[in-house]
Amino acid sequence: MSTRSRATAASGRPPGRPSGTSSAAAPPGGSALAQPLNFGRLAAYAGLFLLGAVIGTAGALVQGGWFPGGLLLALLGAAGLFYGGVLAIGTRAGAVAPAAGWLVAVMLLTASRPEGDFLFGAGLGSYAFLLGGMAVAVMCATLGGRPQPGGPAARLGK
Template identity: 80%
Template sequence: MSGGKNGRAAASAGKGTTPQQVDLPFSFGALTAGRIAALLVLFVLGALVGAAGALAQGGWFPGGLLLALLGAAGLFHGGARLTGGRSGAVAPAAGWLVAVILLTASRPEGDFLFGAGLGSYLFLLGGMAVAVICATLGLTRQPPASAARLGK
């Protein structure tokens, strides 16, 4: 009785087993040179969009803020579409966040780019919300279309 299925299961649970794979919240896919280059370019584009959005939101308050958030959302979602996964949204979001955090720090001269107004807080929090939404939004694939009409 000890040599049955339970004995094999107990023996395979020992030291010789391979560890189980852990699913991450986002996948980088196969890390090829092209994919790494695309993610680095998206990171740099995210930093540029963050810096441009910081300037635009302060210059033209209601329209500039909307333009900056739409530009960030377009880049994050476009990056996810380009790479076919969530890592394409995470890379520009990380670049955007680094640029915005660096621009919020005051300099020794006392200058800073962000004022303490409602627009700058909406830009910071709204950009982070857009980044989270685009990074967690699943890219659902549609099933292939059949030649037959539905319902027949």
């Protein structure tokens, strides 16, 4: 075995390549966070914000109307939108935009009006919807959206 093939076999990389670099090429434009905001991305965030407000309003109506099933349906709808935003945009901000819209709509619906009317009662279902929706938003924003591109096929750590 030659010196060159032994160096490659021992380290898993060709000689002359520093240990901190990978063999995969970097994405042409850098990471998704390094990309400049363009009109299409801003429009997508605005659309997700509005969809979050619609889902928050619909969930507030459904969770109180059909208590056990409606609460589950409202939380599943919110989770679908939040995780769908992650997949559509490709970054974690895709979950933050609809979650912000959801939170604004829900907070506006919980504020009491001068007439004394408000949409949320002081029951278990409304608190489960508020806290559950926030927990779902955090879970979807912190989940890994997609595997990192260009990684080695072998397991790391060996």
